[in-house]
Amino acid sequence: xxxxxxxRSRVVSAFVSFTLLLTLFQAIPIAFxxxxxxxxxxxxxxxxxxSLGSCVLDAGLTNVSSPAGACDGSTTTKFxxxxxxSNIRINLDRLAIVTDLTFSGGDDDxxxxxxxxxxxxxxxxxxSSTASSACTTINSGSWSSSELSAIANGGSYxxxxxxxxxxxxYYYLETTPSGQADAPCASTPYFATTCVQFSEILIFGKTxxxxxxxxxxxxxxxxxxxxxxxxxxxxxxxxxxxxxxxxEFTADAGANWIVATDTQSASTRTxxxxxxxxxxxxxxxxxxxxxxxxxxGWGLLSAESDAVVPYGSPQTPTFVSSVAGNLFTDVSINxxxxxxxxxxxxxxxxxxGYTTLNPAQSTSPIRLSG
Numbered sequence: 001x002x003x004x005x006x007x008r009s010r011v012v013s014a015f016v017s018f019t020l021l022l023t024l025f026q027a028i029p030i031a032f033x034x035x036x037x038x039x040x041x042x043x044x045x046x047x048x049x050x051s052l053g054s055c056v057l058d059a060g061l062t063n064v065s066s067p068a069g070a071c072d073g074s075t076t077t078k079f080x081x082x083x084x085x086s087n088i089r090i091n092l093d094r095l096a097i098v099t100d101l102t103f104s105g106g107d108d109d110x111x112x113x114x115x116x117x118x119x120x121x122x123x124x125x126x127x128s129s130t131a132s133s134a135c136t137t138i139n140s141g142s143w144s145s146s147e148l149s150a151i152a153n154g155g156s157y158x159x160x161x162x163x164x165x166x167x168x169x170y171y172y173l174e175t176t177p178s179g180q181a182d183a184p185c186a187s188t189p190y191f192a193t194t195c196v197q198f199s200e201i202l203i204f205g206k207t208x209x210x211x212x213x214x215x216x217x218x219x220x221x222x223x224x225x226x227x228x229x230x231x232x233x234x235x236x237x238x239x240x241x242x243x244x245x246x247x248e249f250t251a252d253a254g255a256n257w258i259v260a261t262d263t264q265s266a267s268t269r270t271x272x273x274x275x276x277x278x279x280x281x282x283x284x285x286x287x288x289x290x291x292x293x294x295x296x297g298w299g300l301l302s303a304e305s306d307a308v309v310p311y312g313s314p315q316t317p318t319f320v321s322s323v324a325g326n327l328f329t330d331v332s333i334n335x336x337x338x339x340x341x342x343x344x345x346x347x348x349x350x351x352x353g354y355t356t357l358n359p360a361q362s363t364s365p366i367r368l369s370g
């Protein structure tokens with residue numbers, strides 16, 4: 001009987017424990033707060049439109065106010081469109097993968113709530129002039145009336161975060177307002193029935209790297225046919241990771257650029273161009289430039305270097321002929337300059353003692369007196 005009592009006690013105890021566990025488990029979802037994905041914090045770093053780009057109106061449209069004000073980094077300027085859609089082109093100076101978008105409201109949104117942005121469509125374009133219909137839609141989103149009514153004058157919209165892995169340099173933004181126009185949007189000269197306004201477009205994500213800063217660029221002076229790029233300064237990584245560098249040079253003052261390497265390790269910020277690998281020759285005039293790559297793509301080019309000319313000591317002249325005159329002899333020679341013009345010659349009658357020509361002579365034939 002004691003054994004049965006113990007067994008029954010264990011069963012009851014186990015049942016109570018299980019019931020308590022089940023009750024706690026059922027209560028867990030109730031204890032957690034409800035997540036609002038529309039209020040998620042931007043996943044990527046801010047892409048400064050005032051520094052990296054500009055906002056312009058789509059071609060042919062004029063019934064807007066201050067399109068540049070939507071990207072100038074200031075909430076004191078306001079963009080207003082009297083057509084109900086913004087139709088703004090965002091032109092960046094480099095590639096960017098945009099993954100988040102929001103707006104800063106106008107300075108009088110509370111008084112004119114129907115001007116707020118109710119929905120948007122962000123597109124990526126292959127050029128600054130690509131027709132909007134030919135651009136690729138990256139993301140479309142909207143805000144509820146309760147979300148919009150909670151935004152103060154100049155306040156931030158809940159950030160929209162979306163999946164995107166394609167980089168574009170040019171973007172197109174369309175918007176719709178939250179209602180019919182309210183004065184004074186409907187005043188002359190447009191008599192608008194709908195309008196939309198905001199002070200700033202804010203986008204987030206990764207950009208291609210900025211421009212590296214060249215260090216010293218030095219040509220060999222001993223006949224080695226090389227040009228060495230000294231330690232350059234790494235650019236901003238654009239929110240990503242620098243992967244490698246591209247080194248380019250021109251031998252015709254920029255008419256054509258030749259890639260010396262596009263696989264230079266990001267951890268190595270020096271490079272030597274050689275005759276064997278890159279065709280560097282003594283006497284050639286070369287300029288160099290570099291750029292960096294991250295997950296987004298190739299970034300901005302550095303400034304071009306000054307022109308440098310590798311050279312070496314003149315090679316031994318080769319005798320061609322001589323013509324004797326009255327107290328002089330004209331000697332014709334073949335001369336390889338080796339990258340730098342001849343400034344003068346020395347001569348010897350027996351190959352041991354050399355006399356420098358005075359006055360200096362630099363072209364063949366040279367005249368020897370005596």
